[in-house]
Amino acid sequence: MKKRVLTVDDSRTIRNMLLVTLNNAGFETIQAEDGVEGLEVLEEANPDVIVTDINMPRLDGFGFIEGVRKNDRCRAIPILVLTTESDAEKKNRARQAGATGWIVKPFDPTKLIDAIERVTA
Amino acid sequence: MDMNEIKEIFFQECEEQLAELESGLLKLNDGDRDPETVNAVFRAVHSIKGGAGAFGLDDLVSFAHVFETTLDCVRSNRLDPGPEVLKVMLKSADVLADLTNAARDGGGVDEARSRQLIKELEALANGEVLQASAAPEPVAKAAPVVAPVVNDEGFQPVAFSFDDFEADEPALMEMPTYEIVFRPKSDLYAKGNEATLLLRDLSRLGEMNIHCDMDALPTLDRLSPETAYFSWKISLKTDKGEDAIRTVFEFAEWDCDLEVSLVADGAAAPSEELPMQPVPFDLSILDDEPVGPVGVIEEEEQLAAQQQIRDAAVSAAGTASNVLQMAQSAARAPVEKSAGAAASAAAQSAAAQQAAASAATPTIRVDLDRVDRLINLVGELVINQAMLSQSVVENDANGTSSINMGLEELQQLTREIQDSVMAIRAQPVKPVFQRMSRIVREIADMTGKSVRLITEGENTEVDKTVIDKLAEPLTHMIRNAVDHGLETPEKRLAAGKSAEGTVRLTAKHRSGRIVIELADDGAGINREKVRQKAIDNDLIAADANLSDEEIDNLIFHAGFSTADKISDISGRGVGMDVVKRSIQALGGRINISSKPGHGSVFTMSLPLTLAVLDGMVVTVANQTLVVPLTAIVETLQPEAAAIHSFGSNQRLISIRNSFCPLVDVGRILNFRASQANPVEGVALLVESEGGGQRALMVDAIQGQRQVVIKSLEANYTHVPGIAAATILGDGRVALILDVDTIVAASRGQSLKPEMSLAAAG
Numbered sequence: 001m002k003k004r005v006l007t008v009d010d011s012r013t014i015r016n017m018l019l020v021t022l023n024n025a026g027f028e029t030i031q032a033e034d035g036v037e038g039l040e041v042l043e044e045a046n047p048d049v050i051v052t053d054i055n056m057p058r059l060d061g062f063g064f065i066e067g068v069r070k071n072d073r074c075r076a077i078p079i080l081v082l083t084t085e086s087d088a089e090k091k092n093r094a095r096q097a098g099a100t101g102w103i104v105k106p107f108d109p110t111k112l113i114d115a116i117e118r119v120t121a
Numbered sequence: 122m123d124m125n126e127i128k129e130i131f132f133q134e135c136e137e138q139l140a141e142l143e144s145g146l147l148k149l150n151d152g153d154r155d156p157e158t159v160n161a162v163f164r165a166v167h168s169i170k171g172g173a174g175a176f177g178l179d180d181l182v183s184f185a186h187v188f189e190t191t192l193d194c195v196r197s198n199r200l201d202p203g204p205e206v207l208k209v210m211l212k213s214a215d216v217l218a219d220l221t222n223a224a225r226d227g228g229g230v231d232e233a234r235s236r237q238l239i240k241e242l243e244a245l246a247n248g249e250v251l252q253a254s255a256a257p258e259p260v261a262k263a264a265p266v267v268a269p270v271v272n273d274e275g276f277q278p279v280a281f282s283f284d285d286f287e288a289d290e291p292a293l294m295e296m297p298t299y300e301i302v303f304r305p306k307s308d309l310y311a312k313g314n315e316a317t318l319l320l321r322d323l324s325r326l327g328e329m330n331i332h333c334d335m336d337a338l339p340t341l342d343r344l345s346p347e348t349a350y351f352s353w354k355i356s357l358k359t360d361k362g363e364d365a366i367r368t369v370f371e372f373a374e375w376d377c378d379l380e381v382s383l384v385a386d387g388a389a390a391p392s393e394e395l396p397m398q399p400v401p402f403d404l405s406i407l408d409d410e411p412v413g414p415v416g417v418i419e420e421e422e423q424l425a426a427q428q429q430i431r432d433a434a435v436s437a438a439g440t441a442s443n444v445l446q447m448a449q450s451a452a453r454a455p456v457e458k459s460a461g462a463a464a465s466a467a468a469q470s471a472a473a474q475q476a477a478a479s480a481a482t483p484t485i486r487v488d489l490d491r492v493d494r495l496i497n498l499v500g501e502l503v504i505n506q507a508m509l510s511q512s513v514v515e516n517d518a519n520g521t522s523s524i525n526m527g528l529e530e531l532q533q534l535t536r537e538i539q540d541s542v543m544a545i546r547a548q549p550v551k552p553v554f555q556r557m558s559r560i561v562r563e564i565a566d567m568t569g570k571s572v573r574l575i576t577e578g579e580n581t582e583v584d585k586t587v588i589d590k591l592a593e594p595l596t597h598m599i600r601n602a603v604d605h606g607l608e609t610p611e612k613r614l615a616a617g618k619s620a621e622g623t624v625r626l627t628a629k630h631r632s633g634r635i636v637i638e639l640a641d642d643g644a645g646i647n648r649e650k651v652r653q654k655a656i657d658n659d660l661i662a663a664d665a666n667l668s669d670e671e672i673d674n675l676i677f678h679a680g681f682s683t684a685d686k687i688s689d690i691s692g693r694g695v696g697m698d699v700v701k702r703s704i705q706a707l708g709g710r711i712n713i714s715s716k717p718g719h720g721s722v723f724t725m726s727l728p729l730t731l732a733v734l735d736g737m738v739v740t741v742a743n744q745t746l747v748v749p750l751t752a753i754v755e756t757l758q759p760e761a762a763a764i765h766s767f768g769s770n771q772r773l774i775s776i777r778n779s780f781c782p783l784v785d786v787g788r789i790l791n792f793r794a795s796q797a798n799p800v801e802g803v804a805l806l807v808e809s810e811g812g813g814q815r816a817l818m819v820d821a822i823q824g825q826r827q828v829v830i831k832s833l834e835a836n837y838t839h840v841p842g843i844a845a846a847t848i849l850g851d852g853r854v855a856l857i858l859d860v861d862t863i864v865a866a867s868r869g870q871s872l873k874p875e876m877s878l879a880a881a882g
Contacts, residue, residue, distance in 0.1 A: 011171060
């Protein structure tokens with residue numbers, strides 16, 4: 001069965017790149033534009049893994065991750081943070097919020113797929 | 122979708138982000154300290170950087186990065202966005218826009234400028250860093266430079282390494298063995314990591330033996346499902362190095378105790394240190410396929426072996442998922458309710474946030490071509506509907522049939538469709554207005570003036586084509602307003618004004634048109650000098666008696682633009698005729714009102730769309746013409762007593778005790794040789810640019826209808842006095858009158874010899 005990925009990113013460019021990359025790699029992709037929408041579609045999407053941006057309007061990545069971790073049905077889903085911020089402080093905050101791992105931008109399809117494979121069975 | 126399409130999307134998005142960036146910075150400039158504004162600004166730059174990185178647009182990335190760093194200081198309240206800081210940031214936004222354009226269209230950018238700004242941005246960020254941490258960060262330690270040793274004889278020793286030999290024969294060397302102790306904490310599972318998966322990845326590095334330590338596992342009644350009880354001891358034979366091992370645990374290293382040690386000799390049996398028999402690690406049970414045969418073994422043996430492996434692996438590695446499964450089944454326990462409540466609270470606050478986010482309506486992006494095709498089709502539909510109505514009227518003179526009713530409904534529907542389609546193309550003028558703030562900044566910088574641009578009504582909507590064509594004349598006018606309209610700070614102070622000049626750009630809807638006003642609080646027009654200039658250039662007679670308004674409007678005259686620089690007469694002349702022509706080409710009007718010492722106001726009135734027009738269909742000398750309804754103030758039937766002759770062949774009509782020049786349209790357009798008798802026709806009182814009223818004489822009014830504009834320039838050629846053409850219900854072509862040109866021609870100001878419709882009509 002195809003693995004399902006939920007991506008949360010406010011940038012149309014990145015959303016499209018994620019979509020193309022993930023589809024090409026044989027994933028089923030569901031997309032949300034910010035944390036609020038991400039939480040809205042979360043249960044319905046029931047993804048195997050989540051890829052989220054940090055800087056987003058309405059609800060940022062930290063808030064979104066916390067939201068997922070508080071959801072009884074979805075809190076065990078691995079979450080990868082997609083961010084340009086490679087510095088330890090941001091990583092740490094993402095981790096404290098409950099992120100599983102991260103992918104440092106610039107966006108690289110291989111790195112993305114690699115990281116997804118690492119956190120999913 | 123391929124990369125090029127995504128790149129296209131990226132640049133579209135950049136444009137939006139740049140607009141967002143600029144409007145955010147301008148808000149900050151106005152004293153807005155809302156953290157969300159700062160966040161939006163930061164996000165805009167961040168987004169551009171993210172996308173640019175994906176496409177390898179390095180110049181863009183590096184500039185955006187510096188910009189972002191400085192913005193981050195603002196975001197975290199480490200740098201106050203004062204006027205000086207914002208000045209740098211606005212300039213940086215301009216450079217970012219330039220870099221984006223250069224990345225899209227090729228071409229260069231002003232590199233010195235971007236380098237300068239990078240320096241300024243870094244200074245802003247660093248100034249703050251220096252304050253925050255008392256001592257400056259030491260410069261990255263330079264790698265020790267090993268100077269080549271030169272001995273007395275002048276020979277240089279040749280570097281020689283035995284590693285080269287070793288590298289040639291790694292197969293002969295025993296692979297190093299590492300011992301890894303991995304003790305996950307409960308947090309590791311809470312964050313979605315899985316010990317099983319980590320061990321799987323580890324097993325890919327080499328040959329692995331694993332032992333699961335289950336000593337900490339309590340009895341079932343005391344088992345807390347979300348606590349990590351297991352730890353693993355692993356011995357791994359790999360040539361990939363310790364870094365590779367640590368990389369496997371990259372995501373988990375905070376949430377586990379990890380010890381990696383090199384067991385010096387690969388020959389030493391790691392099993393000695395392990396209290397139990399090592400279990401060969403096989404994670405293929407994660408896939409639903411059976412384990413592949415290992416060599417040729419009897420089937421039963423094989424199955425038994427598989428079962429063994431499976432059991433061992435499950436006991437060793439499956440615990441993590443078990444724990445999680447247990448946790449999930451326990452999720453309905455009352456303890457979890459608090460978490461649930463928190464989640465719903467979070468959802469509520471998120472919902473509130475969402476409502477606050479100015480109720481963004483969902484949008485889709487559509488190719489402009491498609492919209493244009495739709496608009497064209499609707500145009501044809503309108504014409505077709507008109508033709509149908511007409512032929513029904515002709516064939517069914519009684520007009521009682523249900524066909525007529527249906528036709529009326531059709532007409533209404535057509536109209537609604539048309540309005541809706543036009544609304545698709547309608548866009549707020551905001552992007553154009555935003556571009557103007559950059560122009561103002563640049564000109565202000567160049568002229569050393571201090572200028573504040575205030576924009577109002579940015580969300581006023583108008584057809585996209587109008588917006589696109591608005592930018593150029595508006596740029597020109599803004600330039601003039603700052604360069605020539607506003608005085609230098611010294612002069613302003615001397616005149617008792619604030620040193621900072623104000624330029625106000627306003628857009629609003631007024632009676633089916635968009636009115637754009639550009640006001641400055643400069644010195645106003647020096648009428649004496651304009652008048653003198655006009656006389657010098659033979660534009661007016663030396664003794665011409667002109668009203669103030671007429672003098673002001675001289676600056677739109679073509680003769681002014683060819684003149685040498687007239688900056689000392691708050692020189693509105695430069696290129697203003699070009700501005701006027703482009704506004705007119707849009708079916709618009711422009712006029713100026715100026716108060717000496719207080720500034721000037723330019724008012725442009727433009728149609729909301731270039732595709733349709735409400736017009737009055739009139740007959741002039743057996744020709745059918747359309748007069749734009751917006752120009753007409755009223756229509757009247759002249760009485761003989763109201764007509765007065767004036768001069769050689771001028772006539773006036775008296776309307777409610779005031780006189781108004783009477784203009785024979787047929788004569789002006791050369792439809793007829795002599796003037797028609799006003800009493801036999803109809804007078805259309807029109808308001809022309811500059812506010813003056815004229816009465817246009819036509820023979821008869823046929824009716825009022827919406828017509829689809831067909832460009833005359835595109836299909837034929839420009840004809841003075843005619844704005845465009847249209848197709849009427851009966852299929853005939855009718856010309857749409859350019860009222861302003863007709864009025865101007867009647868004044869005799871720009872009566873040109875080519876102003877003859879005999880050729881065109």
